[in-house]
Amino acid sequence: MKKVTAFAPATVANVSCGFDILGFAVEELGDRVTVTFSEEPGLKVTKIEGDQGRLPYDVDKNTCSVAVKAMLEKLDFQGGIEIHLTKGLPLGSGMGSSAASSVAALEATNRLLGNPLDKKDLLPFAMIAEGVACGAPHADNVAPSLLGGFVLVRSYDPLDVTKLHVPNGLYCTLVHPHFELNTADSRSVLRQQVPLKDAIIQSGNIAGLVAGLFQEDMGLISRSLQDVIAEPSRAVLIPGYEEIKEAIKEAGALGCGISGSGPTTFILSPSREIAHKVSDISQEVFNKMGLEVDLYVSAVNIRGAYVINEE
Amino acid sequence: MKKVTAFAPATVANVSCGFDILGFAVEELGDRVTVTFSEEPGLKVTKIEGDQGRLPYDVDKNTCSVAVKAMLEKLDFQGGIEIHLTKGLPLGSGMGSSAASSVAALEATNRLLGNPLDKKDLLPFAMIAEGVACGAPHADNVAPSLLGGFVLVRSYDPLDVTKLHVPNGLYCTLVHPHFELNTADSRSVLRQQVPLKDAIIQSGNIAGLVAGLFQEDMGLISRSLQDVIAEPSRAVLIPGYEEIKEAIKEAGALGCGISGSGPTTFILSPSREIAHKVSDISQEVFNKMGLEVDLYVSAVNIRGAYVINEE
Known part of the structure; x- marks a missing residue:
């Protein structure tokens, strides 16, 4: 060879x-x-x-x-x-x-x-x-x-x-708006101390997410997709993030988050159809703000x- | 009826x-x-x-x-x-x-x-x-x-x-030394703010523990049984705790923790035999300190x- x-x-x-x-x-x-x-x-x-x-x-x-x-x-x-x-x-x-x-x-x-x-x-x-x-x-x-x-x-x-374990039927939408975020900036906004209450909520959610993946329980995955530690500080760096978060849940997606240090947002959906639907929704939100966006729909x-x- | x-x-x-x-x-x-x-x-x-x-x-x-x-x-x-x-x-x-x-x-x-x-x-x-x-x-x-x-x-x-999911062969030893700990005392020693680093370590461990339970991976369960948030403050309320923690790992147990608010310590083991062995070890430690102890070995x-x- x-x-x-x-x-x-x-x-x-x-x-x-x-x-x-x-x-x-x-x-x-x-x-x-x-x-x-x-x-x-x-x-x-x-x-x-x-x-x-x-x-x-x-x-x-x-x-x-x-x-x-x-x-x-x-x-x-x-x-x-x-x-x-x-x-x-x-x-x-x-x-x-x-x-x-x-x-x-x-x-x-x-x-x-x-x-x-x-x-x-x-x-x-x-x-x-x-x-x-x-x-x-x-x-x-x-x-x-x-x-x-x-x-x-x-x-x-x-x-x-x-x-x-990866549940059957789990799809991902990646929404990449055309601006760059520096990883260092994205880390600098994080609080270095976390309230005990939030640390416990985060533990419960990650435990629920892992259990949901193994049990293929889309409802549990959805309820668990909540980050109370990094997202609150980081979401403000991505215009339109909160609007997308609300709209995609209404459209049947499981939840979303900031991919890596952003600005790409990932959305998890229980079917390819919903993954495409939330892709369209996200495009509308960003275009309305005058931002170009790349969209990818994919299985895990x-x-x-x-x-x-x-x- | x-x-x-x-x-x-x-x-x-x-x-x-x-x-x-x-x-x-x-x-x-x-x-x-x-x-x-x-x-x-x-x-x-x-x-x-x-x-x-x-x-x-x-x-x-x-x-x-x-x-x-x-x-x-x-x-x-x-x-x-x-x-x-x-x-x-x-x-x-x-x-x-x-x-x-x-x-x-x-x-x-x-x-x-x-x-x-x-x-x-x-x-x-x-x-x-x-x-x-x-x-x-x-x-x-x-x-x-x-x-x-x-x-x-x-x-x-x-x-x-x-x-x-509960893995096959998982056994628990409960070690109840004869003194009472008040739940309120036990809560009052907790830090109300947690370093971000520790919150992330705790997330990783609970995720690992849940994955280990579903995958019946005793090694992963063992590596994940580490509490960096509550145990460091609470362990000092239980004399002998650190000594037991070390001795039971050497004897093949997966790990241990404080049950509820204590003073009972639970030990998880990959077999009934090891669960009995660490029961004996724990008794020795407490007896050496002049404390009576109740011991229970049980499947989950x-x-x-x-x-x-x-x-």
């Missing part, structure tokens, strides 16, 4: 009451990476498409090469590899753009080398890349992008990652990153 | 990271209540056994009669009923003593009247009794005592209660309260 292309999906992190601990992957929308053996030893980023020239080719700055470099060092690989990244995801959107790139690169490279590592073992390398891209080695985008489904990151020390991806071509 | 006896089990509330939202029921240990139709209209507590004379016969103060009175008012029942309570549970132990009494009384009365209400519909009446007994209408003892298993109380407004009760006799 001389050339492998892998796909890694977009992801929603900070899933409502699962702030900082829960993410999930979506279908189709994502990044593609092709890796090729080269004559010349060392790692090189040879081509980046779909980024409007914004991503770095520097091996120590591009998330693909940062992740793959860490992996190759671990494997003590001395040969040469070239990376070609095709972005399918908008940058800075809150849909796990940097995670999808590094995960696709790792998945492709692992196959190119004959799968020396288990899928789950690729996670630490993707987290190193997240550290470079976001300033902190978060796992709540890279873990679902790699593994698929809803993924709980219970702990970082030691790393403890668990796939949760349950397989994570995968190889799409090998030669 | 003229006479019905029901049993309701002891319960563990505040299950570690499930502080204020999660409880479970144990087998065997619990209270029995016999209700009988009487000629004279109205409700009467005619006999209380096993309480060393400490519980009130006053219909508006005894948790059995408070609960049944609320139920009879709802059903607009005008006849006469007599209540005979046999305590199997020590008072003020943190094992849901008041809850077991009121739940047994409700279960028995519902059957006596020909089951006019579903089991779940008895819950609000038991909560009224908890309000009288503890000063607040908590559901985290009465719900598992009534319904059995692990019960999540996601919300009180509106009330949202969910039974979780999955059926809740039930009728044991009817005539």
Whole structure:
């Protein structure tokens, strides 16, 4: 094998009451990476498409090469590899753009080398890349992008990652209005102390959400999709958020939240039909405010990153 | 039918990271209540056994009669009923003593009247009794005592209660040292503000615990049984707690916590054998400190309260 292309999906992190601990992957929308053996030893980023020239080719700055470099060092690989990244995801959107790139690169490279590592073992390398891209080695985008489904990151020390059950018929709508939110801004608005009462409410909701996923109880999932810790501070950064939140519930959606650090909003629905309906509703709200918006309707991806071509 | 006896089990509330939202029921240990139709209209507590004379016969103060009175008012029942309570549970132990009494009384009365209400519909009446007994209408003892298993109380407004899956082979050891802790004291030591970091750790742990229960993943349950919010303040009220916590993990238990407001400590184990082993270990620790201790080893009760006799 001389050339492998892998796909890694977009992801929603900070899933409502699962702030900082829960993410999930979506279908189709994502990044593609092709890796090729080269004559010349060392790692090189040879081509980046779909980024409007914004991503770095520097091996120590591009998330693909940062992740793959860490992996190759671990494997003590001395040969040469070239990376070609095709972005399918908008940058800075809150849909796990940097995670999808590094995960696709790792998945492709692992196959190119004959799968020396288990899928789950690729996670630490993707987290190193997240550290470079976001300033902190978060796992709540890279873990679902790699593994698929809803993924709980219970702990970082030691790393403890668990796939949760995905109910049949659960659909996601991603609403990406055309403005960028800086992750640092989005974190700076968070209160560093939380009332005990709110911490207990949040616990109850995340417990209800996890139980609802396992029991395929759409009502319980819906009642549990309430974030009393991060959302109240962050929602004000996204114009139209409260209006959408109310309208989509009326239309039969289960609930919504800010994807990652925003500005993308995710909406969970109990059917594809409702997911499309709330997509239309969200578009109206943003267009009324003069904002362009990208919309994606998708099932929850349950397989994570995968190889799409090998030669 | 003229006479019905029901049993309701002891319960563990505040299950570690499930502080204020999660409880479970144990087998065997619990209270029995016999209700009988009487000629004279109205409700009467005619006999209380096993309480060393400490519980009130006053219909508006005894948790059995408070609960049944609320139920009879709802059903607009005008006849006469007599209540005979046999305590199997020590008072003020943190094992849901008041809850077991009121739940047994409700279960028995519902059957006596020909089951006019579903089991779940008895819950609000038991909560009224908890309000009288503890000063607040908590559901985290009465719900598992009534319904059995692990019960999540996601919300009180509106009330949202969910039974979780109970893994095969899960055993509980209850360690009740002979001193009483006042619930009010136990609440007063809690911090009213929680660092954001701790709120997130608690969320991750309760999510992990719920996932572990559904997936029957004993390792995940064990790693998740960590309460960073209430336990650090409360553990100091129970001499020997930290020593037991360390020793039982070494012996193969999954983890432990303070049951309700204490002083009873619960220990969860992946087998009956280990549950007995950590029972012995706990006894040694308390005896060394000159404290007498009651010990109970039990499977998790999955059926809740039930009728044991009817005539």
